[in-house]
Amino acid sequence: MKIWKNILITLLTVTVLVLAWIFLKKIIIYLCVAGVISLMVQPLLKRLEKIRIKKRKIPRGIRALIVLLGIYIVIGTFIAIFIPLIIDEIKIISNIDQKQLATAMQEPAAQLESIFSRYQQQTGNTDQSMHDFIQESVTSVLGFAQVSSLANSLVAIVGNLFVAFFVISFLLFFFMKDGPVIFETVMLLFPKKRDRAVRNIIQDTRKLLTKYFTGVLLDVLFVATFISVGMAILGIKNALIIGLFAGAMNIIPYVGPLIGGAFAIIVGLSTNLQLEFYTGMLPLAGKISLVFVLMNLTDGFFIQPTIFSNSVKAHPLEIFLVILIAGTLAGIGGMILAVPIYTIIRVIAREFLSHHKVVQRLTDELDEVTDPDPPQQHDHPET
Numbered sequence: 353m354k355i356w357k358n359i360l361i362t363l364l365t366v367t368v369l370v371l372a373w374i375f376l377k378k379i380i381i382y383l384c385v386a387g388v389i390s391l392m393v394q395p396l397l398k399r400l401e402k403i404r405i406k407k408r409k410i411p412r413g414i415r416a417l418i419v420l421l422g423i424y425i426v427i428g429t430f431i432a433i434f435i436p437l438i439i440d441e442i443k444i445i446s447n448i449d450q451k452q453l454a455t456a457m458q459e460p461a462a463q464l465e466s467i468f469s470r471y472q473q474q475t476g477n478t479d480q481s482m483h484d485f486i487q488e489s490v491t492s493v494l495g496f497a498q499v500s501s502l503a504n505s506l507v508a509i510v511g512n513l514f515v516a517f518f519v520i521s522f523l524l525f526f527f528m529k530d531g532p533v534i535f536e537t538v539m540l541l542f543p544k545k546r547d548r549a550v551r552n553i554i555q556d557t558r559k560l561l562t563k564y565f566t567g568v569l570l571d572v573l574f575v576a577t578f579i580s581v582g583m584a585i586l587g588i589k590n591a592l593i594i595g596l597f598a599g600a601m602n603i604i605p606y607v608g609p610l611i612g613g614a615f616a617i618i619v620g621l622s623t624n625l626q627l628e629f630y631t632g633m634l635p636l637a638g639k640i641s642l643v644f645v646l647m648n649l650t651d652g653f654f655i656q657p658t659i660f661s662n663s664v665k666a667h668p669l670e671i672f673l674v675i676l677i678a679g680t681l682a683g684i685g686g687m688i689l690a691v692p693i694y695t696i697i698r699v700i701a702r703e704f705l706s707h708h709k710v711v712q713r714l715t716d717e718l719d720e721v722t723d724p725d726p727p728q729q730h731d732h733p734e735t
Contacts, residue, residue, distance in 0.1 A: 377682065378516075381682065381685055381689070382516065382519045382520050382523060383523060384689050384692070384693065385516075385520050385689070386520050386523035386524040386527055387527065388561065388565065388689070388692055389423070389520075389524055390524055390527040390528055390531070391558060391561050391562055391565065392562070392565045392569075393419050393423070393528065394558070394562065395562075396419055396422075397415055397416075397419060397528060400415040400418060400419070401415065412528075412529050412530075413529050415528070415529075416525050416526075416528035416529040417525070419528060420521065420524060420525055420528070423524075430596075430600070433593060433596065434593065434597065437590055437593050437619075440590075535554065539551075549703045549704065552703060553699050553700055553703050556699050557695065557696050557699050560663060560664055560695050560699065561692055561695060561696075563663040564659065564663035564664055564691065564692065564695065565692075566663075567658070567659035567663050568603065568659065570655075570659075571602065571651065571655050571656060571659060572599040572600065572602060572603065573599065574599075574651065574655055575595075575598055575599040575602045575612075575647060575651060576595040576596050576598065576599030576600075577595065578595075578643075578646075578647045578650070578651075579591075579594060579595040579598040579599070579612070579616070579643065579644070579647060580592050580594070580595025580596070581595075582643035582646075582647070583595060583616065583620075583640070583643070586620070586636070586639055586640065586643070588616070588619065588620045588623070588640070589619070589623045590619060590623075594612075594615065594616045594619055594620075597612060597615055598612030598613075598615070598616065598644070598647075599612075601615075602651070603688060604684055604687060604688060605675045605679075605687050605688075605690070606675070606687075607684065607687070609644060609647075609648050612644065613640070613641060613644040616640050616643075616644065617637050617640050617641070620636055620637070620640050621633055621636065621637060624636060664691060664694075664695045664698075666691075666694070666695075666698075670694075671690075671691060671694075674690045674691065674694045675687050675690045675691070677690075678690035678693070
C-alpha cells in the first residue's frame, strides 16, 4: 500500500510540474534565473554584511541595491565592449574594396562557375547564368515576406528581452533583500514534519549550485583566456573581444562553441581580405577553427569533467541527456538551466525518495559533495 501511495504522489507531482511548465514556462524561467543569480552573488552579499559604518551594518535593501547596480555595470560594460566591435565590423564590410574582394575570390568563383556548369548539364537547364541563379535564390530566401517575418521576430525578441530584464531584476532585488523572509514564507507551505527535510534540501542545493556556478565562471575565464591568446598568436585583430565573446557563448552547452567559432572566423576573415583565398583566407579560417577545436578538447576532457565531478557529481552521459531534453523543451534557456535544475531535482529525490534503487544510484555521490550538517546546525538559507 505504501508503494502505491508513493507512486501516486510521484505521478501527481510530475503532473503538476508538467502543467506548471506548460502554462507558466516564462515565469518559471524568470524565477530560476533570478534564483541562480542570487546564489552566485551570496558571497558578495556576505562580504557587504561584514562592512560597518559607524558600527552599523549596511541595511539589507542597500546591500541588495549595491549588488544589483554592480550586475548592471558588468552587463553594461560587456555591451559597451561589443557594440563598438559590431559597429567596426559593419564599417569594415561597408568599406570593402570591391576589386580586392574580386581578386581574392577570383579562383574560388571560377571553380564555382565550373561546378554550376556541370549542374546545368545534369539538369538540362543551360539558359540560366550563375548570376541569375544566385539572384533568384537570394530573392526567394530574402523576399518581402521573409524579411518582414524576420523583422517582426527581431522586434519580438528585443521586447521579450526587455521584459525579461526588468522582471528578473525585480525578482532578484527582493530575493537578495528579503531572502530569509521569503524562505520562512515558503516553509509555511510544507507540513511541520517535513520542515527538517526541506531545510536540508535548500541548504544542500545552495552548496551544490554555488560550487557549480563558481566552476562555470572559472570555465568561462579559461575559454576566454585560451581563445584570446590563440587569436593574438594568429595576429587576429580584437583578439580579446573574440575571447570574451567565446567565453560568454561557452555557457550555452554544445551550441555556444560553434557560435563563438563562427564569430571568430567572420571577424578574422573580414579584417584580412587582402589575402588570397586559397593561400591566405582559407588557411587562416582553418587555423582559427583549430584553436577552437583544441580549446573544446581541453575544455571537454579536463575542465568541464572537473566542474561536474567537484560540484554536481553527475555522469557526463546524464548531463548530456538532461541538456538535450531541456534544449528540446525550452531552447537555449533550458540548456543553460538544465544542470542546476537537474541538481535540485536530485537533491529533492535523495531526501524524499532515497528508498528507491534508481534514486539511490543517481544520488549516491551527492553526499561526498554536500556533506550535510546536522539538522540543528542549519541556518536559514538565503534565496
